[in-house]
Amino acid sequence: MSGSSSGEVxxxxxxxxxxxxxxxxxxxxxGLKVTVxxxxxxxxxxxxxxxxxxxxxxVLPLAHKGMLAQVPKWLLDPLGPLAIPPAYFPKLMPWLYRFWRAGAAGNYEGGLVAQASLMSLAETAWAGLMQRSGTKSMLREDGSLELYESEQxxxxxxxxxxxxxxxxxxxRHLERDEISAYQPGLSPHLVxxxxxxxxxxxxxxxxLGKAIWKYAESRGAKFVQGDVALALPSNEKIAIQLKQGRTILADKLVVAAGAWSHLLARQFGDRIPLETERGYNTTLPTTAFDVKRQLIFSHQGFVVTPLETGIRVGGAVELGGLNRAPNFARAKAMMKKAQKFMPGLDPxxxxxxxxxxxxxxxxLPVIGRASGRDNVFYAFGHGHLGLTQSAATGALIRDLVLRQAPEIDLSPFSAQRF
Incomplete structure (x- = not known):
């Protein structure tokens, strides 16, 4: 179903x-009737x-000590791994303060254990979902190679x-002379x-997303193309108003709108400090370089991934909200770095x-119920890990909707933790 819907779902x-x-x-x-x-x-x-x-x-929280130590150096480079447009800085200050607090020793352990529990479930959940949806052929189990420019x-x-x-x-840690067995053609600068x-x-x-959707559709899920303006309680139901002018009533609502989710959560009384990490990438033709597995340059803030549709060079973080125009100079800067580390790369x-x-x-993402509403569920805020954690989040949302005990403790992921 596209572009039309009955008045109730x-x-x-x-x-x-x-x-x-x-x-x-x-x-x-x-067996639930789902409309997306x-x-x-x-x-x-x-x-x-x-x-x-x-x-x-x-599993490491982004705010762990090593990352926080890097931030001042990164911010001095406008095209470095982390950028904050100066005009956006005042708006970002409360979020940065919370980020700094999250890196405190007392908070680190809880975040690490919660993330590890979600990751363990994610691995199992993806294996099951790929099996059931017939998408296992889209999985690549080549491992990753993290690379360092210096002993430090x-x-x-x-x-x-x-x-x-x-x-x-x-x-397994590798010496310089072992690297080429895992990825030939890299620069000798990588030690x-x-x-x-x-x-x-x-x-x-x-x-993969489209294939998982085809499977959901085969189980009865429906799609409606529409821009949601508001979602509000309406007696026992939730009224969803589309900008196109229609209103749909839902028995239950799942908010999974990514970087826009906090705007909807506010309508249910939850103020969630969600910020937008704008990420950039360039996807090159598959012939650009013979990449054997995902290459991770964490100190430079980017990765190189071999896809069936191309070679993707992506990463970097720009904390800049939802409304600024893209700064593609960041994508170009990453490409220059990639060429430095992969001398034969065709850009x-x-x-x-x-x-x-x-x-x-x-x-940590928000996975749980809205304040005071047992028919509104949140599934957002996964940062860099949305693809990784999506199958686990879907399973946890199912458990909550069906009032079953979730497989992991959800208190660290509560919307009310802030």
Whole structure:
């Protein structure tokens, strides 16, 4: 169904990104009648351009000590891994303060354990969903290669690897002369590497999202193209007003609208400090470089991923809200860095892109009920990890909607934690 709907639906999901689609698949499997609303289409916005990683081993909160130490240096470089447009800085100050607090020793441990529990569930949930939806052929299990320009960079990474040890995450540190066995053709400037065998990617995130949606549709899920202006309580139901002028009543509502979700949550009394990490990438033709697996340049803030549709060079963070024009100089700066580390990279024929990652200061998403409403559910704020955590989030939303006990403790993900 596209562009029309009956006046009432059982479960409405706002947002057809990967999180909304996975929630739709899980709810439809459980026999619920699901209708997804989105202004553009299935996986057409932020979920279409991500770096394609299922980053199950990425359990460290962004605000951990090593990251905070880097921030001042990064901010001095307008095209570096992290940028804040000066005019946006005052608006961002409360969020930055919370981000700094999240990095405090007393908060670090809880965030790490919560993230690890969600990642463990995510791995299981994706395996099951891919099996049931027939999308397992889109999974790539080549591992990842993290690369360092100096011994100091490598040493700075060691506490993070030690934290992963506690959760049984496997990795192998490489000397300079071992790197080329994992990825030929890299610059000799790279002195160390770390190979993570359990890291997975997908052949193309947009195509995977569309395939999962086809499966949800086969279980009865419906799509309505429409831009949601408001979602408000209406007696026992939720009234969804579209900018196109129609109102739909839903028995239950799932808010999975990515970087716009906090605007809807406010209508249910929840003020959530969600900020927009604008991420950039360039997708080159598949012939640009023979990339064997995802390459991670974390000190430079970007990754290179081999997709079936091209070579994607992406990353960097620009905390700049929803309304500023894209600054594609950031994508070009990443390409220059990629050429430095991959001397044979052909930069021609690339497509530039920008997307809006919904980020919360403690690096944990919001998964749970709205304040005082047992028929409104939140599934947003996954930052860099939306694709990775989407299948788990969908399973948890299903459990909440069906009033079943969720598989993990959801208190760290509560909307009310702020």
């Amino acid at each position: 059982e479960v409405a999901i706002i947002g057809a990104g990967i999180v909304g689609i996975c929630a739709a698949a899980h709810l439809a499997e459980a 609303f989105d202004r553009t289409g299935i996986c057409e916005e932020t979920s279409s351009g991500n770096a394609a990683a299922l980053a199950f081993s990425d 960079e490598f040493r700075d990474s060691l506490p993070g690897w030690a934290a992963r040890d506690r959760f049984g995450i496997g990795y 160390r590497g770390t190979f993570v065998p359990g890291w997975k990617t997908v052949s193309d995130p947009k195509l 021609s024929g690339g497509r530039e892109w920008m997307g809006y990652r919904p980020s919360l200061p403690d690096s």
